[in-house]
Amino acid sequence: MTVTATSVDQSDQLHPRTPPTGLGNRLARLIPAATAALCGVVLYLSFPPRTVWWLALPAFAGFAWVLRDRSWKAALGLGYLFGLGFLLPLLVWTGVEVGPGPWLALVAIEAVFVALVGVGVAAVSKLPAWPVWAAAVWIAGEAVRARVPFRGFPWGKIAFGQADGVFLPLAAVGGTPVLGFAVVLCGFGLFEAGRLVFEGRRTRAVRRGAAAAALLTVAVPVAGAVAARPLVSDKAEKGTATVAVIQGNVPSSGLEFNSRRRAVLDYHARETKKLAADIKAGKVAKPDFVLWPENSSDIDPFANADAAIVIDEAARAVGVPISVGAVVERDGKWFNEQILWDPAKGPTQTYDKRQIQPFGEYLPLRSLVGAINKNWTAMAHEDFSRGTKPGVFDLDGAKVGLVTCYEAAFDWAVRSEVTDGAQMISVPSNNATFDRSEMTYQQLAMSRIRAVEHSRTVTVPVTSGVSAIIMPDGKITQKTGMFVPAYLVQKVPLRTSETPATRLGILPEIALVLVAAGGLGWAIGSGLRGRRAADA
Numbered sequence: 001m002t003v004t005a006t007s008v009d010q011s012d013q014l015h016p017r018t019p020p021t022g023l024g025n026r027l028a029r030l031i032p033a034a035t036a037a038l039c040g041v042v043l044y045l046s047f048p049p050r051t052v053w054w055l056a057l058p059a060f061a062g063f064a065w066v067l068r069d070r071s072w073k074a075a076l077g078l079g080y081l082f083g084l085g086f087l088l089p090l091l092v093w094t095g096v097e098v099g100p101g102p103w104l105a106l107v108a109i110e111a112v113f114v115a116l117v118g119v120g121v122a123a124v125s126k127l128p129a130w131p132v133w134a135a136a137v138w139i140a141g142e143a144v145r146a147r148v149p150f151r152g153f154p155w156g157k158i159a160f161g162q163a164d165g166v167f168l169p170l171a172a173v174g175g176t177p178v179l180g181f182a183v184v185l186c187g188f189g190l191f192e193a194g195r196l197v198f199e200g201r202r203t204r205a206v207r208r209g210a211a212a213a214a215l216l217t218v219a220v221p222v223a224g225a226v227a228a229r230p231l232v233s234d235k236a237e238k239g240t241a242t243v244a245v246i247q248g249n250v251p252s253s254g255l256e257f258n259s260r261r262r263a264v265l266d267y268h269a270r271e272t273k274k275l276a277a278d279i280k281a282g283k284v285a286k287p288d289f290v291l292w293p294e295n296s297s298d299i300d301p302f303a304n305a306d307a308a309i310v311i312d313e314a315a316r317a318v319g320v321p322i323s324v325g326a327v328v329e330r331d332g333k334w335f336n337e338q339i340l341w342d343p344a345k346g347p348t349q350t351y352d353k354r355q356i357q358p359f360g361e362y363l364p365l366r367s368l369v370g371a372i373n374k375n376w377t378a379m380a381h382e383d384f385s386r387g388t389k390p391g392v393f394d395l396d397g398a399k400v401g402l403v404t405c406y407e408a409a410f411d412w413a414v415r416s417e418v419t420d421g422a423q424m425i426s427v428p429s430n431n432a433t434f435d436r437s438e439m440t441y442q443q444l445a446m447s448r449i450r451a452v453e454h455s456r457t458v459t460v461p462v463t464s465g466v467s468a469i470i471m472p473d474g475k476i477t478q479k480t481g482m483f484v485p486a487y488l489v490q491k492v493p494l495r496t497s498e499t500p501a502t503r504l505g506i507l508p509e510i511a512l513v514l515v516a517a518g519g520l521g522w523a524i525g526s527g528l529r530g531r532r533a534a535d536a
Contacts, residue, residue, distance in 0.1 A: 032066040036078040039063045040085020046161045047090060049441035053165035056158060060187025061194070064134070067122045068195075079118015083111030090156055093437035102359065110145065110153060117141035120516065123523040128210075131188035131217040133519030138184045139177050140516035143509050146410065150358040154409045155442070158183050163448040167221060168474055169228035171453040174508030175411055175501040179449070181512055182221035189217030231500070232452055232473045236493035238423050241398040244287035244318075245459050245488040246271050247467040247480050248296060250432045264298040264463065265307055267485060269314040275487045276317040284489050289395040290315075290322040293461040294336065294405050295430040297326035301339070301347075308346070315343040321395055323402070325428045333385040336361060338402045338428060340393045351391025353404040355413050356384045360406075390420040398423060398494055401456075405429040408446045411506070414454065418502050423494040424457040425450065432464040436482055440466050448474040453501045457492040 043059035046052055066078050087107045095103030120137035124130050138158070146154035159176035162168055162183060170179045192214040196207065248268030251260050272292075278284045301307040301324070315322050324339045336353035358364050362383035370377040391402035401417025401424070408414060408427050417425060427447050431440040444466055451458040451470045458470040465482035469490050480486040501508075 032070075032074075032078055033081055035062055036066045036081040037085035039066070040082040040087075041089065043082075043086045043161075044089045047156075047438075047442060048161070048163065048445040049438055051164045053162050056161060056183050057187040057190055060184050061191035063118075064121070064125070064131075064188045064191040065195075067118055068125045070122045072119050072122065075118045075122035076115050079121075080111050080115035082118065083107075083114030086114070087111055087156060090438075090442075093434045093439035096435050096437055097433055106153075109149070110156070113141050113145045120520055123527075124519040126526075127519060127523055129213045129217070130519075131185055131192050131214070133515065133523075134188050135181050135185035136512045136515035136519060139181050139509070139512045142180060143177070143513055150364050151355065152410070153358075154411075157409075159449055160409075160442065160446050163445040163474055167225045168449070168452055169225050169232050170221075171449050172231040172455060172499040172501050173224070173228050174504060175415075175453050176449065177411075177509040177512055178501070182224060185217050186221045189214055189221075193218060231455070233455060233495075234471050234473055234493055235495075237496045238494040239397075240491050240493055241289070241395075241424070242285055242287045242489065242491045243424075243457075243459055243469070244275055244290045245461045245467050245469060246275070246290060246292050246296070247462060247465055247484070247486045247488075248272075248292075249483060249485045250464050262299055262304075262307060262310070264296060265310055268292050268296045268463075269310045271485045271487055272314040272322070273317045274485075275489070276314075276319070279318070285491070287318070287320055287489055288398060289320050289400070290318055291400075291426050291428065291459055291461045292322055292324050293430055293463045293467070294325040294338075294428040295327065295463060296428075296461075297324050299326075300328045301326055302328055302330075311341050312343075312346065315341050319343055321348075323393060323395075323400070323426065323428070325404070325430070327384075334382050335387065336384055336404060337387075338391060338393075338404065340395070349393050351389075351393070351402045351404075352387025353384075353407065354387040355407045355410050356386055357406045390416045392417055392420050392422050401425045403427045403450075405431075405443070408443060408450060411509075414450045415502060415505060418454045418456060418498065419505075422456065423496055424459070424492060425454070426459045426461065428461050430463045440482065444468060444476075444479075448476070453499065455495055455497065455499050455502075457495070459492075 039059045039062035042055050046055035046059065063082055067075050084107065087110050091107055092103060094106055117138055121134040124133035124137060127133055142157050146152040157176050158180035159171065162179060167179055167182050170182050196211050196214055246268055248271045251263045272290060279286045297307055299307045301311055311324055322341045324341050326337055326339060328335050328337045338351040339347050340349040342348050356362055363369060363377060366377060393400045393402065399421050401422025403414050403417060403425055429443065444460060447458045447460050448470050451472050452474040455472045457472055460468045465480045467488060468476050468479035469488055470476055472495060478488045478490055
């Protein structure tokens, strides 16, 4: 049926359109804004400790709906609201001990990156197969956010919410960029498929090419994840190791967790001696080595003889080497260090944390921060120095790569240990300063992703919990509670083969950034040509 101008006019006369009132206009404008913020909250809900990973798909479908055909200014605002909805609840733990100021400032800055991604997604939303370009733009935004400012803050990468999801095997294909790309692509593809179905019903015409492309953007990520499953294996390739993880607990949570001199060290030594007694009683197998958390010695064992004696006694009691976490001073510099302590030889190897935490282990813009709040500069009175080399400890023939706490969020920091020969990975952490917040579960999920990404067993010794042992398939086989003393002992596989993600390194991320740049260039060029044609 052909609709003529006359029939449209008659229809308008029969059903006159009432112009929206001023209030109606304002409410109509609020709908996209409210939807953007709500979709951000839904994306947050897809992250641990919840296991509803699939909520990321409708979150991105809704994000696509609010951004489609928007001007760059509208997209910037809507993207910022989406970022606030996502990051405000996700990062609330950053203000547990220092108040809401740092939390709100961090979110305000990080949401800017999401806002700029929103502009990019809106720009490419009119291109053919736009979900591909848009998903690449999101990953490009994550790549930037992981590097700047202050060497980046990758917390909230989409991949880190997928430890329980069907897309997880893709981590072994191309790491967190490929895993995150698949999730975002599927979410955008779901919106595009729904939009085309609605459009087809309204116009009674189906654009087959566009429909096929939309279906592929949903089907290909799922099919890719299924095809990648053989890359995930728990098979031992270099024998096995029996590992013990110690969680000694802390006297109190928060910033004062180490206020009682040597208390944290004594707690970890006591739990290790309990393990030794249980070994002697035949209750548990003797481990090949023991892993303590970050900051498990709250005083420098190189500068304090009593601390060295406590560690020596614990190592001799259990009869195997212990990896100890401590803050040490060397040549006038402070380091967050892991120390391999042999029961006969004492300290033999060290690893210094390379990716130190801004505003936690060092204070950028110290004078500016001090002008705002002197208490913040007092809490971080000394800046830590960075380590320069990967840390792979040789523990009775097993090569254990050390990734200290915050480093687990950074692709390069984990990958470097595996390429340096690590047959398993340990992520010693101290989460006592964040109380019982979701932070510890978010970080634990990162370790699960890393296990699959590099096909390695990952142990997570944490001062106050949750400590865990994770198999190369990302499954947790043992874990502790929070703020309780405990130990875990398990035989784990040692692996030497490298996944495609390990071998490819940063290349998948570079490729996706180039795809994003290509899509944005195409969109900008099309817009300029359209304006010239209109002017002509």
